[in-house]
Amino acid sequence: MTLASLQVPVERNTDGIEAVLPQLKEQFGTRYQSSHSMREQHGHTTTWLPNQLPDAVIFAHSTEEVSAIVKLCAAHRVPIIPFGTGSSLEGHVNAPGGGISIDLSQMNQVVAVHQEDLDCVVQAGVTRKQLNEFIRDTGLFFPIDPGADASLGGMAATRASGTNAVRYGTMKDMVLGLTVVMPDGTIVKTGGRAKKSSAGYDLTRLMVGSEGTLGIITELTLRLFGVPEAVSAAICHYPDVESACNTVISAIQCGIPVARIELLDTLQVKAVNGYSKLSLKEAPTLLVEFHGSEEGVKEQVELFGSISEEFGGGDFEWATRPEDRSKLWAARHDAYWAGLSLRPGARGLSTDVCVPISKLAECVTATQEDIEACGFTAPIVGHVGDGNFHVLVLADDQNPEEIASVEAFIERLNYRAIDMGGTCTGEHGVGQGKMKYLAYEHGAGVDVMGSIKRALDPFNIMNPGKIVAIEP
Structure with a gap:
């Protein structure tokens, strides 16, 4: 292959x-x-x-x-x-x-901010950091944080997620309405500023995640949230990945409203230490963050700490000052680039899957065993609070045998996640690279997707060759 x-x-x-x-x-x-x-x-x-x-x-x-x-x-x-x-x-x-x-x-204007209604209207080229900078004096923020300073139009088109998804949801939960240019050039407005509606087909949700194959998103109406009174972040190390995952599973099942909970395996911690000049213990690690009132955050921390201790978690290293938290999360967001440093000159083949939270430990452990059997350099990092994790396989893309081996590994990973009741992608999207797994995951649903594509874009001009393959 x-x-x-x-x-x-x-x-x-x-x-x-x-x-x-x-x-x-x-x-x-x-x-x-x-x-x-x-x-x-x-x-x-x-x-x-x-x-x-x-x-x-x-x-x-x-x-x-x-x-x-x-x-x-x-x-x-x-x-x-x-x-x-x-x-x-x-x-x-x-x-x-x-x-x-x-x-x-260059379509990067914040059109309106409705502070009293907790929403805003932006052009598609506005990035998440730009929006949060614009509204920082309002006491509001936009929570979806995929790491990269992506455009909000692109984030909606790919149904982006990120580190805050376990608490606030994903882009599908944030988008109230869209302005979309359809394949014939017609301008359509979907949804609106009302928090709910029963009026007709949900065209907004159809467009969110369509990856530009059904239309071009040019404007978005988005939900905003109040900046929490208290924020506390911590690092905790574990004897193995399974213990870290089981901590996550128990915390979520207990209903602890964790805002962020990220997993770094030992190899990823090593990469982050070198790239971001940190000195974290090189062991499976959870980065967690809690949002709420002072008392609420204190209670969340205590309950999470007791669960963590049951699974062998070490002492927490706390980061309560904004600058310390920013440094910590900047290192997490640089995980992709840090991972590349583990094998200079190699290409990074990044892939993600998502499984039900109860299957997280099993899936991550099986994936680590597969990586070891293949002899790959492949750190794992993930938004594990919602069962989503990423693998960055470092490979020589000029070596056909190595690439074939990596492709076989990625295929096994995707089928493993789907067989566990999960999905071939939690947030990267389908594009070209994940098309081959859709039929296995959705069955006849892929035919329905193709029918929608043909109905709206009969000449197949909107981002062709992505998600579903159709003939014009």
Whole structure:
């Protein structure tokens, strides 16, 4: 098996592409870019799949501009690939049939903040850090934190999650409404600012997680939360990964409202120490954080501590000052880059799965045994409070035998998670890399997905070759 074999071929419409390029160049001037370096950047990011370049990149400034681009491309049946910050991991922004990459990063205005209603309206290019900086004086914050400073439009498109998901949920729980440009260029508004609605099909949820295959998200209405009165973070080390996972399982089953609970295996701790200049004990480690009132946080800490002690957890190392917590979580967010340092020159093949919390210890332990049997360098890190963990396999992508071995390992991992009642991806999304597992996970549901895709995008121009493979 080769990496390229994971990519679904999409027929190139050369005549259509050649027809739209001069028109777009004339209309957008310097915001139309076609240099090789710009196209390469937009066709390939942190993914390990082979690069597939678009024919041009356009930096859009408004929903109306996106609509105009889509209408022109639809008329000539030219593929369109939405682009946010390029932090996706499964080939979401590759252009298998060429076409136009629409970069939404300059659509970065916070349109409105409704402090009294705990919601806001933003353009798709606003990043999570930008939004939290904008609202920091309101006493509110946006909790979804996937690590990368991703765009909120991209986070909705991939149904992103992150370190706070165990307490606050994922992007599907945060999005109240969307503005979406459909495959024919029509501008549609879904949902609204009301906290609930029974009016018609839930088009918002259909678009959240659709990865640009059904439309382009240009504006979002999002839920916000009050900044907690007290925040306390801690580090605790365990004799083995199973003990750490069992601590997580018991804490969740006891209903402790942990805000964040992250697992780093021994190899990942070693990588973080070297990369982020820390001196953590090199052992399976949990990073936990509690939000609430002073008394509430104190109670949560005491209860979690007693559970941790039952499973051999060592003494907690506390980080209550904001600067100490920021350093701790910055190190966690740098885990991907830290992992790469374990084998200089190797490529990182990052994958994630998610299982029911009761199956977490079993799945992580079996995965570690598989890694050891294969002889891989592959640290594990995870948002284990919701059963989600990530494996970063470091491999020589110029060695076909090694890549084939890694592919077989990733396949076993995905099927293992699905067989345990889980999913092939908790937050990375499907893109190109996870398409082959959808039929095993969803069965005939994949046919339903294909029917929706064909109904909304009959010419298959919206991010083709991702999630489901259809013929136009």
